[in-house]
Amino acid sequence: MSSGNAFNDALTHRHTPAPIDMAELRRYRQGSGAPAATLESVTRQARRLTLHWSDGRTGQFPMMWLRDHCACDQCRHPLTRERLYKLLDDPLWERFEGDDALASFEFDANASTLTWQDGHVSRFDAGWLYQRCPGEELATLLPTPTPWPTHFTPSHVSHADFVDGSDGRSRWATALLRDGLVMLDQGPCEQEEVSRIAESIGPMRSTNFGGRFDVRSVPNPNNAAYTAIGLELHTDLPNWRQPPDIQLLYCLENDAEGGESSFADGFAAAETLRAENPEAFRVLSETPIDFRFQDDGHDIAVREPVIDLDGEGRPREIRFNNWIRDTLSLPSDQIEAWYDAYRALWQILRRPEGRVELTLEPGQMVAFDNRRVLHGRNAFDPNTGKRHLQGTYLDLDMLQSHLRVLSR
Numbered sequence: 420m421s422s423g424n425a426f427n428d429a430l431t432h433r434h435t436p437a438p439i440d441m442a443e444l445r446r447y448r449q450g451s452g453a454p455a456a457t458l459e460s461v462t463r464q465a466r467r468l469t470l471h472w473s474d475g476r477t478g479q480f481p482m483m484w485l486r487d488h489c490a491c492d493q494c495r496h497p498l499t500r501e502r503l504y505k506l507l508d509d510p511l512w513e514r515f516e517g518d519d520a521l522a523s524f525e526f527d528a529n530a531s532t533l534t535w536q537d538g539h540v541s542r543f544d545a546g547w548l549y550q551r552c553p554g555e556e557l558a559t560l561l562p563t564p565t566p567w568p569t570h571f572t573p574s575h576v577s578h579a580d581f582v583d584g585s586d587g588r589s590r591w592a593t594a595l596l597r598d599g600l601v602m603l604d605q606g607p608c609e610q611e612e613v614s615r616i617a618e619s620i621g622p623m624r625s626t627n628f629g630g631r632f633d634v635r636s637v638p639n640p641n642n643a644a645y646t647a648i649g650l651e652l653h654t655d656l657p658n659w660r661q662p663p664d665i666q667l668l669y670c671l672e673n674d675a676e677g678g679e680s681s682f683a684d685g686f687a688a689a690e691t692l693r694a695e696n697p698e699a700f701r702v703l704s705e706t707p708i709d710f711r712f713q714d715d716g717h718d719i720a721v722r723e724p725v726i727d728l729d730g731e732g733r734p735r736e737i738r739f740n741n742w743i744r745d746t747l748s749l750p751s752d753q754i755e756a757w758y759d760a761y762r763a764l765w766q767i768l769r770r771p772e773g774r775v776e777l778t779l780e781p782g783q784m785v786a787f788d789n790r791r792v793l794h795g796r797n798a799f800d801p802n803t804g805k806r807h808l809q810g811t812y813l814d815l816d817m818l819q820s821h822l823r824v825l826s827r
């Protein structure tokens with residue numbers, strides 16, 4: 420990119436979050452100082468310690484776990500706080516299964532100190548242990564993805580609040596992780612603003628469409644987004660083994676007639692399908708089909724189901740993109756059932772009460788979870804005005820990381 424330097428300068432000047440206090444970071448990683456209930460008693464059983472806190476919580480900690488989680492400077496790198504202790508090389512390890520690996524222990528309200536048979540001393544903050552009781556769910560700083568209710572309206576954050584170091588960024592990231600869709604309003608109509616926003620969160624995720632792409636009608640399009648036709652609700656790049664997680668679309672111009680945007684929550688639609696038509700849900704979640712994109716230089720293809728479920732049967736990913744769905748290659752006795760199921764999901768996606776419809780304003784950016792929320796647009800008439808969006812993708816890991824850092 421010829422404007423690379425100016426671009427990087429702009430990045431550092433405009434959107435870099437405050438520098439990190441490393442001492443603070445170490446305290447955070449070590450987990451000490453977290454306010455929690457105080458320790459009331461510690462008792463020793465074969466192979467474990469049982470801790471009781473003042474609010475009634477009880478935790479059983481296997482000796483092995485305690486030794487492995489020692490936070491002293493020999494066991495954790497003093498600067499990075501990453502683990503140095505290697506359980507495979509600890510001669511004492513075998514004895515954690517027995518009763519004699521621990522020589523002695525002491526505790527007070529805020530900490531517990533363990534002396535092992537080889538003389539090593541491990542000190543645990545009571546609040547740190549409280550938050551990590553085996554079997555208790557670990558507190559997470561991240562919001563839980565929540566299906567849209569009918570007539571859902573997305574959260575809006577102003578561009579000014581996003582960049583000025585107040586809580587705009589965390590409100591934006593929280594809404595995006597929770598709802599899978601969030602609007603950023605009243606930003607500048609500047610080329611590459613979407614790249615600056617993306618790079619302030621993490622590296623842009625490149626695909627066969629580049630790192631940052633322009634959505635507008637062009638003479639020799641390699642993909643439907645680069646024409647003026649309407650785009651039915653879809654997810655991008657379902658033909659990749661790992662489709663991009665987060666999509667940012669920044670509107671620079673939207674004067675043409677038409678081109679209104681729509682969105683639908685694929686997880687909510689999948690749950691509606693499960694409730695209304697369990698057989699269709701089963702077919703779409705159990706039948707891998709082919710997705711394929713081809714142009715002069717690419718032929719990118721996968722075989723995956725439309726609804727991918729996690730180990731507990733909850734939707735984890737939706738792949739829905741009618742124009743790059745490849746030849747339906749199934750045994751003939753499965754083909755009609757698959758089409759019936761696909762139509763049933765598609766009909767649910769089209770229901771007005773499940774959709775968010777809006778017209779992007781110049782300076783407005785929409786961000787959405789591309790593996791959950793489908794997006795589409797109406798056809799526009801390029802003879803009536805210009806329509807230009809700039810977009811890019813981000814990894815979910817970077818968005819989650821960003822919110823955790825903002826929460827420190």
Ligand SMILES: C[N+](C)(C)CCCC[C@H](N)C(=O)O
Pocket residue numbers: 628632634642643644645654655656657658712740743810
């Ligand atoms: C947004 N951008 C144009 C980069 C990608 C659009 C991809 C849409 C679809 N998966 C396809 O491959 O046609």
Ligand SMILES: O=C(O)CCC(=O)C(=O)O
Pocket residue numbers: 634644650655678680794795796808810
């Ligand atoms: O033009 C739009 O509003 C959306 C474009 C789109 O769907 C895409 O780029 O994948």
